[in-house]
Amino acid sequence: MIRFITAGTRRRCSTPPLNWPLGLGVRTADRIRFAVARERLELRGMVVKGRRKKSAPRPLTEEDEGYLKWKVRIPLIYDWFTNDNLSWPSLSCRWGQQLEEKAYKNIQPNCEVVKPRTAAAEHISVFDEESQSPYVKKIKTIIHPGEVNRIRELPQNSNIVATHTDSPEVLIWDVDAQPDCGDDLGAAESHPNLILTGHQSNAEYALAMCNYEALVLSGGRDNLVVLWCIRDHVSSLANTTSLGVPVGSPSCMQSMNASEDKISDSPTVAPRSVFHGHKDTVEDVQFCHFSVGDDSCLILWDARAGRSPALKVEKAHDGDINCVDWSPHDENFILTGSADSSVKMFDRRNLTSGGAGSSLHTFRHHKAAWSPDKSSVFGSAGEDNLINIWDYEKVGASYEHFMRTPTAPPGLFFQHAGHRDKVVDFHWNATEPWTIASVSDDCARVNGGGTLQVWRMSDLIHRHEDEVLAELEMGK
DSSP states (O other): OEEEEEEEOOEEOSSOOSSOOTTOOSEEOEEEEESOTTOOOOOTTTEETTEEOOOOOOOOOHHHHHHHHHHHTHHHHEEEEEEEEOSSOEEEEEEEEEOEEOSSEEEETTEEEEOTTOSOHHHHHOOOTTSOOTTBOOOEEEEESSOOOEEEEETTEEEEEEEEOSSSOEEEEETTTSOOOTTOTTOOOOOOSEEEOOOSSOOOSOEEEOSSSSEEEEEOTTSEEEEEETHHHHHTSTTTOOTTSOTTSHHHHHHHHHHHHHSSSOOEEOOSEEEEOOSSOEEEEETTTEEEETTOOEEEOOGGGOSSOSEEETBSSSSOEEEEEEOSSOTTEEEEEETTSEEEEEEGGGOOSSSBOOOSEEEESSEEEEOSSOTTEEEEEOTTSOEEEEEGGGTTOTTGGGGOOTTOOTTEEEEEOOOSSOEEEEEEOSSSTTEEEEEEOOTTTTTTOOEEEEEEEOHHHHSOHHHHHHHHHHTO
16 A cells, blocks of 8 residues: 545535535635545535535536547556545645555555556446545545645655645644544644745745755745755754754654644744745745746756856746756756646756756646656646656657557657546656556536546556567467
8 A cells, every 4th residue: 555645725614505616615724635535524515425416417528528538448558547536626646655565566554556467457447436446545634724735745754744835834744743633624723843934925836855865945936945954953952852863763753743842833944045046936846956937947056056046047938837857867857847838858968057948858738757667758747637658768769650649749658638627736656666646626527626546557558669569479
């Protein structure tokens, strides 16, 4: 079973009308939900006796017909697939650590992921868009103070997560130490273990945690990029622990919780560095250390060299840049996704300050993330409801016909078409090869909640063509 986190908006209303709009509520208390399946809420007009209210039939659109065609092909193109209809909108999803491994599936505390070649075609071909997945189980609910816009986990210990909401602060949570709020609509908001201060205006989306140290990087509407170290809080506790205590260890977490007993509010940590260089909102950040923003700039920072950009590409895209991702396989390759509906791949060695950015390749969509399984593969998502899987090594290659679609963009070799509205987030599983969790904002279609899907394309698609043909010949 695999732990993953979904986060988003939960709005309470004392007497919700029959057509309850997402923006309406007497008070707002949003949740970080850890596998938010099987919630049974009795809000009138949304859920009746544990079942969702059926929506009125509507005529099929061209988009619906495409979805139905995709649904028929599920047993042919997926090795595993599950669909979970969320009770509340979700803006982010993340995988956690693997806790147990069995012969036919991985056990991580929130989701069972069936291993390759063991998924039954009967199961993955028959599912109900209005139901919850039997593979997704809720284990804890934390009531978040404000909307949860972004979640990032500490790679050294994924029980430590950072969240962004509509405020200047970054909130740090020890999810194991936090009490479970369950489904109690009257429960009080949870208190974060740490609050990171330093932004002068709201910081809503740009958030990253370092793979090697307990560092947090954030960007906001104040055009700033801010860097913290979680250990700075531990070192400030007199006679409690030392800077050498690993963040996430029992003694470190106990010291964090003990300090909260002495004060009414969560402890705060000041930044180590504040970087200046963007002229508009910072939309995304990545260690070590890149940032992008609404000023169309791609900036590289070096904390050793001061607070000004070490390198600044002024016109990396023709619109706002929404995301940046650094390849885990090759430190020279960078992906950026923009509101101009393009994903660009840059080589850091060729970047120069000033002028327009010269990319190696340009792809479709506005959000992108590298695959941990193959160095040349990455995924992208956009408002067309699709997740595209690309291989830049296939751009211009002689076997480009493998996509079997003459109009397919160069490098595209798989499309996930299971979402019925824009995909707001997706995340590759680092321990289970070629497995992705994705979440979409199709609240209007499912009466108030989004959709979480966990899926893995057939290995016959991503393996080398010669290898696949040889295996098929042996099976004749």
